[in-house]
Amino acid sequence: xxxxxxxxxxxxxxxxxxxxxxxxxxxxxxxxxxxxxxxxxxxxxxxxxxxxxxxxxxxxxxxxxxxxxxxxxxxxxxxxxxxxxxxxxxxxxxxxxxxxxxxxxxxxxxxxxxxxxxxxxxxxxxxxxxxxxxxxxxxxxxxxxxxxxxxxxxxxxxxxxxxxxxxxxxxxxxxxxxxxxxxxxxxxxxxxxxxxxxxxxxxxxxxxxxxxxxxxxxxxxxxxxxxxxxxxxxxxxxxxxxxxxxxxxxxxxxxxxxxxxxxxxxxxxxxxxx
Amino acid sequence: xxxxxxxxxxxxxxxxxxxxxxxxxxxxxxxxxxxxxxxxxxxxxxxxxxxxxxxxxxxxxxxxxxxxxxxxxxxxxxxxxxxxxxxxxxxxxxxxxxxxxxxxxxxxxxxxxxxxxxxxxxxxxxxxxxxxxxxxxxxxxxxxxxxxxxxxxxxxxxxxxxxxxxxxxxxxxxxxxxxxxxxxxxxxxxxxxxxxxxxxxxxxxxxxxxxxxxxxxxxxxxxxxxxxxxxxxxxxxxxxxxxxxxxxxxxxxxxxxxxxxxxxxxxxxxxxxxxxxxxxxxxxxxxxxxxxxxxxxxxxxxxxxxxxxxxxxxxxxxxxxxxxxxxxxxxxxxxxxxxxxxxxxxxxxxxxxxxxxxxxxxxxxxxxxxxxxxxxxxxxxxxxxxxxxxxxxxxxxxxxxxxxxxxxxxxxxxxxxxxxxxxxxxxxxxxxxxxxxxxxxxxxxxxxxxxxxxxxxxxxxxxxxxxxxxxxxxxxxxxxxxxxxxxxxxxxxxxxxxxxxxxxxxxxxxxxxxxxxxxxxxxxxxxxxxxxxxxxxxxxxxxxxxxxxxxxxxxxxxxxxxxxxxxxxxxxxxxxxxxxxxxxxxxxxxxxxxxxxxxxxxxxxxxxxxxxxxxxxxxxxxxxxxxxxxxxxxxxxxxxxxxxxxxxxxxxxxxxxxxxx
Numbered sequence: 001x002x003x004x005x006x007x008x009x010x011x012x013x014x015x016x017x018x019x020x021x022x023x024x025x026x027x028x029x030x031x032x033x034x035x036x037x038x039x040x041x042x043x044x045x046x047x048x049x050x051x052x053x054x055x056x057x058x059x060x061x062x063x064x065x066x067x068x069x070x071x072x073x074x075x076x077x078x079x080x081x082x083x084x085x086x087x088x089x090x091x092x093x094x095x096x097x098x099x100x101x102x103x104x105x106x107x108x109x110x111x112x113x114x115x116x117x118x119x120x121x122x123x124x125x126x127x128x129x130x131x132x133x134x135x136x137x138x139x140x141x142x143x144x145x146x147x148x149x150x151x152x153x154x155x156x157x158x159x160x161x162x163x164x165x166x167x168x169x170x171x172x173x174x175x176x177x178x179x180x181x182x183x184x185x186x187x188x189x190x191x192x193x194x195x196x197x198x199x200x201x202x203x204x205x206x207x208x209x210x211x212x213x214x215x216x217x218x219x220x221x222x223x224x225x226x227x228x229x230x231x232x233x234x235x236x237x238x239x240x241x242x243x244x245x246x247x248x249x250x251x252x253x254x255x256x257x258x259x260x261x262x263x264x265x266x267x268x269x270x271x272x273x274x
Numbered sequence: 275x276x277x278x279x280x281x282x283x284x285x286x287x288x289x290x291x292x293x294x295x296x297x298x299x300x301x302x303x304x305x306x307x308x309x310x311x312x313x314x315x316x317x318x319x320x321x322x323x324x325x326x327x328x329x330x331x332x333x334x335x336x337x338x339x340x341x342x343x344x345x346x347x348x349x350x351x352x353x354x355x356x357x358x359x360x361x362x363x364x365x366x367x368x369x370x371x372x373x374x375x376x377x378x379x380x381x382x383x384x385x386x387x388x389x390x391x392x393x394x395x396x397x398x399x400x401x402x403x404x405x406x407x408x409x410x411x412x413x414x415x416x417x418x419x420x421x422x423x424x425x426x427x428x429x430x431x432x433x434x435x436x437x438x439x440x441x442x443x444x445x446x447x448x449x450x451x452x453x454x455x456x457x458x459x460x461x462x463x464x465x466x467x468x469x470x471x472x473x474x475x476x477x478x479x480x481x482x483x484x485x486x487x488x489x490x491x492x493x494x495x496x497x498x499x500x501x502x503x504x505x506x507x508x509x510x511x512x513x514x515x516x517x518x519x520x521x522x523x524x525x526x527x528x529x530x531x532x533x534x535x536x537x538x539x540x541x542x543x544x545x546x547x548x549x550x551x552x553x554x555x556x557x558x559x560x561x562x563x564x565x566x567x568x569x570x571x572x573x574x575x576x577x578x579x580x581x582x583x584x585x586x587x588x589x590x591x592x593x594x595x596x597x598x599x600x601x602x603x604x605x606x607x608x609x610x611x612x613x614x615x616x617x618x619x620x621x622x623x624x625x626x627x628x629x630x631x632x633x634x635x636x637x638x639x640x641x642x643x644x645x646x647x648x649x650x651x652x653x654x655x656x657x658x659x660x661x662x663x664x665x666x667x668x669x670x671x672x673x674x675x676x677x678x679x680x681x682x683x684x685x686x687x688x689x690x691x692x693x694x695x696x697x698x699x700x701x702x703x704x705x706x707x708x709x710x711x712x713x714x715x716x717x718x719x720x721x722x723x724x725x726x727x728x729x730x731x732x733x734x735x736x737x738x739x740x741x742x743x744x745x746x747x748x749x750x751x752x753x754x755x756x757x758x759x760x761x762x763x764x765x766x767x768x769x770x771x772x773x774x775x776x777x778x779x780x781x782x783x784x785x786x787x788x789x790x791x792x793x794x795x796x797x798x799x800x801x802x803x804x805x806x807x808x809x810x811x812x813x814x815x816x817x818x819x820x821x822x823x824x825x826x827x828x829x830x831x832x833x834x835x836x837x838x839x840x841x842x843x844x845x846x847x848x849x850x851x852x853x854x855x856x857x858x859x860x861x862x863x864x865x866x867x868x869x870x871x872x873x874x875x876x877x878x879x880x881x882x883x884x885x886x887x888x889x890x891x892x893x894x895x896x897x898x899x900x901x902x903x904x905x906x907x908x909x910x911x912x913x914x915x916x917x918x919x920x921x922x923x924x925x926x927x928x929x930x931x932x933x934x935x
Contacts, residue, residue, distance in 0.1 A: 149312075150311065153311040153312045153313075154311065156311075156312070157310075157311060158422075160541065160543075162312070162540045162541045162543065162544050163540075163541060163543035163544045163547065165312065204904060205904070208906060212423070215423075216422060216423055219423070219425060219426065220422065220423075220425070
């Protein structure tokens with residue numbers, strides 16, 4: 001037998017938490033920009049291994065909440081506890097190092113680079129060879145790149161984007177760009193994956209594909225996922241628990257069925273119960 | 275092995291016998307390639323034999339026995355191809371199923387074949403099979419290749435492919451007798467057993483299971499492999515549906531007989547890239563693929579710079595003048611040869627390379643009529659493109675064109691060892707070495723297809739030209755007459771229209787009517803590109819199809835076809851008087867096309883009855899609601915007002931004579 005490629009399985013890092021234990025705790029967080037109160041006294045938790053949705057009407061503070069979680073905004077009040085450690089002023093790159101990855105509402109890829117390179121860039125934090133070796137592309141740097149390429153290929157296979165491996169992402173349709181962005185986030189092998197409207201602007205088929213990928217990421221890699229999404233059908237189908245924001249306040253929290261039955265939520269968002 | 279020694283030196287009569295022979299004679303040569311995780315991986319013939327042996331021993335241990343059916347569903351993967359041979363080596367019968375079949379189509383085949391085992395690619399196929407489990411009581415075991423998404427499934431019926439092979443491998447390692455017994459059983463076969471059941475695409479009604487005899491299949495494959503000089507140095511890319519007779523014949527059957535190397539693409543979306551990487555020496559594609567290639571080349575040239583564009587079109591003119599003559603070995607002036615040679619270096623060579631045809635010695639097309647211009651285009655570039663005419667019932671080949679004797683309007687003379695005759699009704703009938711044993715579980719249907727003296731009725735109307743080449747006109751039962759008495763061959767009209775790159779699909783009506791009329795589907799790629807270049811904005815297929823500019827374009831195409839038809843005495847009466855552009859693309863998911871992308875005429879006629887009425891009652895537009903099925907099986911409704919346009923027709927001197935007949 002000649003040597004066949006044996007894929008290394010992608011996995012969320014083992015952080016000692018068991019599925020169902022609290023991974024991230026948002027406690028009485030408030031955030032304001034000047035006089036504008038974006039988030040007011042919001043508390044909720046994210047448990048290991050779950051898919052947690054954050055929903056709410058436009059301007060409810062969903063994206064701000066995500067930005068608070070990954071350290072981009074610093075709340076004036078309240079604390080964020082990640083894996084039992086309360087965090088003070090954390091920078092986004094520190095969030096990344098601690099195992100939090102995210103995608104953006106408006107795709108934020110390197111448009112001129114290929115799909116492969118974009119996803120490879122997600123592994124920057126995991127590269128250890130120093131600049132000198134990397135420049136020469138020999139020894140440890142070369143070995144390391146082969147290892148990383150293997151992981152990236154696995155993600156490409158996982159997301160079924162082999163056909164655009166070498167295509168500059170700027171030339172890709174929106175739905176595929178979203179997939180590449182998810183790929184880049186996965187390349188970090190995160191413990192907590194934050195998805196900001198992963199299905200915005202997609203057609204039914206693309207949404208179904210994306211839902212399947214999200215569910216597979218969750219079940220196969222054991223990644224905890226927090227997502228913001230507008231498509232109620234999708235949210236209710238794939239999430240384990242939902243938190244509902246309205247004008248920066250939390251008005252509901254629970255399983256999709258509980259949230260659907262919550263009168264405040266119905267009034268604020270869903271209109272009528274379906 | 276003594277008992278079978280005498281047979282071992284004689285010619286193999288089954289594919290597993292060829293496997294053992296190839297592992298011996300070409301042991302170190304590549305047999306299979308598959309691009310996985312971005313890298314081409316290769317299995318030699320001896321490695322392939324080991325993979326198949328492990329699988330076969332595993333299947334045997336799981337209870338697969340002689341005569342049982344094994345369903346196979348998925349895209350072109352080495353493991354699925356190995357399953358064919360592994361099943362055959364145990365005397366079981368592989369039954370490939372179209373991977374994109376919806377759940378109840380798949381259940382029908384599984385149930386009709388009485389499959390106990392199913393070997394499938396992934397979760398999608400497992401879901402489909404399990405959704406219909408109550409209609410397939412015989413099925414006890416599902417083996418899957420890709421475990422993704424299946425972790426939380428009930429694993430009482432499910433087994434991983436790798437685990438089955440592992441089981442077989444441990445048996446092979448601990449029990450040498452098991453391996454010897456496996457090989458002996460293979461060598462003991464006299465080839466009289468059924469070696470595969472291939473289901474027809476079902477252009478008319480439910481698909482039927484065509485049973486093929488091992489020795490007959492091998493003989494047919496040997497004949498054509500010799501005809502096209504295939505040997506162990508050849509490479510093919512297996513990218514057509516696994517369940518289709520063409521893929522099974524050209525890649526698996528010819529592959530084992532010739533000992534060539536089969537490559538499987540990374541995914542269905544990467545075929546064109548993989549084609550370029552592999553550079554197959556033998557290539558098959560249905561006409562629509564060649565159409566797609568031509569369209570994409572032309573579109574890209576539209577976006578090229580002026581100098582490149584000029585060079586390209588000048589070279590094409592040279593190719594048109596000399597290309598086919600040079601390919602056919604006819605006399606060509608030295609100056610013609612020199613300019614062709616220069617253009618070959620500058621344009622044709624690089625173009626062939628981009629398309630993946632650099633090493634292609636023989637290319638075939640079949641399934642539908644191919645446009646003469648399209649056919650000549652590829653031939654003039656130096657690609658030896660030929661046509662064949664075949665049927666599942668014949669195990670593919672009925673006729674095929676010889677090198678150096680190729681014409682676009684015929685499908686060539688009878689293939690080696692095939693007899694053809696034209697019945698009084700105009701129907702083509704044949705007898706061939708690969709001829710089927712009968713339809714599975716449907717002896718009465720078998721009887722309907724065979725003549726009393728044992729010829730197969732193809733259902734196609736055809737004629738022989740003066741050189742003995744067969745020309746297929748249409749399905750025998752589709753040829754009809756207008757009320758004027760003029761001959762109406764719908765496919766003939768449809769094909770003429772489809773040869774325009776802007777038109778993707780056509781359905782013609784006219785039998786028993788006053789005049790011919792057509793439904794058109796525009797080609798979204800070609801027309802979309804045209805719209806982009808002309809600053810015409812559109813949001814969807816539906817919107818683009820209803821634009822007045824698009825209707826004008828279609829009117830010009832129809833007019834051109836009418837002009838052509840007017841020049842042909844037999845067909846002049848059937849010029850297209852009215853047409854409309856459909857508001858949705860015809861789709862196999864809605865049952866409008868077969869899985870091999872052929873129009874199901876009667877179904878379309880029934881579904882769009884209001885539109886047909888509108889074509890013949892003189893109205894200029896018609897509102898219609900159409901139910902559509904999405905890929906996941908959910909349904910939706912498309913509403914549209916479709917415009918109906920009149921076309922320019924041409925007077926013909928022969929019309930009266932036609933009408934009088």
